[in-house]
Amino acid sequence: MILDLLYLSADEAPDPDFSIENFVFEELPVDKNDTQLLADPQSEYGKSTKKSKEEFVTWLKARTKKAAIEIINLMENTGNSPGLNVVRYQLIKSSTSSAANYRAACRARSVKEFYAKMCIVVEETDETVFWLEILNDSKIKVDKSTISKLQKEWTEILKIMAKAKHNAYPATKR
Template sequence: MELTAWVEDPKSAYNNSEEKSEFVQNLRQRFKVASLNVINYFEKQPNSPALGVIRYQLLKSATSAAANYRAACRARSKKEFFAKICIVVEETDETLFWLELLRDSDVPTDNAAITTLGKEWQELLLIVAKAKANTNFE
């Protein structure tokens, strides 16, 4: 199934709880890999004052998004899930901000790598924003 089907209407994208569970586990893994890709990218970069600030902020937001998605998967209620998924959306969006700032700055970077990272984080943001929008307390 294409990613867009999940983003457009996650409720209709799976027919049973087993498929939903598989989707949740795959998304959990995607967040972990996306965070690791950010970590590994910065391990190969030289030090500079500006890059140091961006590195610190980007590493914090990316790993926080992944950790909070993991916590959302363990939520004991819809309210708890909603609270955690709100943090995931915020941290994922912040990760995109730092990637955009790095891409648009004069700091020497591998623009192709930043673009690749940005695409994955953009897809993750679309997915979790839709999950947030679909959460209700009725």
């Protein structure tokens, strides 16, 4: 900015009598319908939305339980073929086991016990994703859009559980 002032012509030079105290600020008109505004006045920017550890554990317990119940409800409303019966049984077992073992992991008495339970949770959650893939890829008559949604949900749960297991591993070496 200072270098720019060195190269100004006489009629471009700033007024030597200029003072910021005498400057009048004007409010610019704002179109409320303008979608180009950069920020909403009620923005939550800068406020932490991070859950506490207890809130996260409670949230994840509820999420795994809800996802297991969704599988049970879906399987209750499907047909009755030999292939479907096998998949139904395995899918209900693995999803409910995942939710139950996560609850047990949260009550672990040591880091090693938590890690051991989380290994089971990851295994059961991965098995749930596998059975959902089988249902989605097979010719078994089920609602494929619901299966896809459940597959997405259980894949997200698997990623969360695998990360929790991974994070607990170094603590087992102490």
